[in-house]
Amino acid sequence: MSDPAVKPENIHGTAILIGDCGVLITGPSGAGKTTLALTLIDHCRARGLFSYLISDDRLLAAAHGGRLICRAPATIAGLAEVPGFMPCPLPFEPAGVIDLHIRLVPKEEMARFQEDISEPIAGCPVPRIDLVERNAASALPAVMARLSIQPFS
Incomplete structure (x- = not known):
């Protein structure tokens, strides 16, 4: 693929696929990357949408044809690090094209309204939104709106 x-x-970071969109979630350790990814996967599957983990905690990222491709390192492929427990197996896709970068930030760094911005990752510009760390409940509708997923479609 790359x-x-x-x-x-x-x-x-952590990456997932939702429908035909790849989502990369970054932030410091403990920011809630895995929790948000699992919340998004569960929410989308409950609505009948294709949604799978690409990789949790570590990703191999490379630009290919102007798009960012992220894939799971073989040693952690198919594992999600469940907070307070241990890495657990989860259905996954080995790689995906990333369409959206979610950066988890402290509440005081979060702008109420954000302009459209892109950030280069592995030399490839990717649209980015900032969301409050450790708050999957408030992040969920923001991601659904950004990806035009019900009820925002």
Whole structure:
């Protein structure tokens, strides 16, 4: 899926697929990346949408044809690090094209309304939104609206 001549960057984050959209979630340790990913997967599956983990905690990221491709390192493929428990198996896709970057930030760094911005990851610009860390309940409708998923479609 990615150019074999390009060495992928190992990045700290979690990535999922929702329908035909890839979502990368980044933030400091303990920011709630896994919790948000699992919440989004569960919410979307309950609505009959394709939704799978790509990788939790670590990703191999590389640009290919102007798009960002993230894939799971073999050692953690199919595992989600459940807070307070242990890595647990979860259905996954080994790689995906990333369409949206969610950056989890402290509440005081969060703007009420955000302009459209992109951030380069592995040399590839990706649209980014900032959401409050450790708050999956408030992040869920923001992500659904951004991806035009019900009830926002």
